[in-house]
Amino acid sequence: MTWLRKPWVGPLAFVVVAFVAFSLPPYLTGDRLQARVQSDWGPHYPLLVMHVVCASVAILTCVVQIWPWFRSRFPAWHRRIGRVYVFAGVLPAGLSGLVIGWMTPFGPVAQVSSVLLAPLWLTFTWLAWRAARRRQFRDHRKWMIRSFALTVSIITNRIWGVVMFLLLADRVPEAELPNTVAGITTWVGWTIPLLISQWWLERKPARRQAAVEQRESVPV
Template identity: 85%
Template sequence: MTWLRKPWVGPLAFVVVAFVAFSLPPYLTGDRVQARVQSDWGPHYPLLVVHVVCGAVAILTCVVQIWPWFRGRFPAWHRRIGRVYVWGGVLPSGLAGLVVGWMTPFGPVAAVSNVMLALLWLLFTSLAWRAARRRQFRDHRKWMIRSFVLTVSIITNRIWGVLAFLFLAGSVPEEELPNTIAGISTWTGWVVPLLVSQWWLERRPAQRPAAVEQRETVPV
């Protein structure tokens, strides 16, 4: 079965679905108290809900979008889901994330990281969209890989946060610990995967057979 030739798809889908199932429900209740990030700024909560809900749409759809078997077998659905990823996921979540990220209660280091992440997320996704519209499929794939990396960086952010807590707990004053952990995890959560993805893109052959291009990537 050809879809089994990409063994990373199953584990990735499981992690993403599990993460969304754990993270999303508190933001569907309309109860501000259940939000995992609290702020006294009035518009923070509704923007946070938009960011989280649309971010869930983005992270779920992007797993399907990068699945080579699905792209080649169902090109029309690849286009449709691509539109959902851009217009129902990244765009609203990224725009809300710009504001929510800047208003973070975890200090200026985390705020700058959040804003840069949102800007690059919007930029990479728009460049991927434009490349697909122009049928520049190699460029589309590269920009979508970068967009995907930033989409799932929310998961790696949590991993770095746990590691930072394990290393810093007891050595950093308790009142400074949340901001310190947030500052470390927000930067490493997206910078490290983005650097790894760029290294991976640069080490791959520059040219691929035209038939492979046509099978794996279609205009959105």
């Protein structure tokens, strides 16, 4: 079974499904008080619900899209799910995220991060989609990996949030703690995954070239 050769697929899918199962339900009730981010700005709640629902679509479909076995075994479904990822996931989630990021209650540091993240997410995804339409599949794969890194960054954001809270709870005044934690985690949550994805993209060809050189150096 060739899909078993990618052992990261199962754990990644489990983490994503568990995260969505935990994060999404409060936003399906229509109860504003259950939202984990509160704001006095009127349109904030419906935009937040749109963002969470569409981002959940994006993160679930993205896992399927980067699964090599599924991609090669079901290319037609890969294309269909890709359209869902772009037009029902990233596009509405990114646009709504840009607005609610600008209106964030967590201060200017988190605001700048969110306002920068949303256009990057939209741009990387659009470049991936355009490359696929042009059948430039190597470029499509590279841009899709960058898009994936930003899509799943919400999970690392939450992990960093717990870490920062534990580190800063006794060092930062209680009134300043939410903005301080949010300001740090909104930046490291997406910059680190994006840097890792870029490192991986640049490192893999080097590894492949080294393997080729090693094979060529073996006597025949």
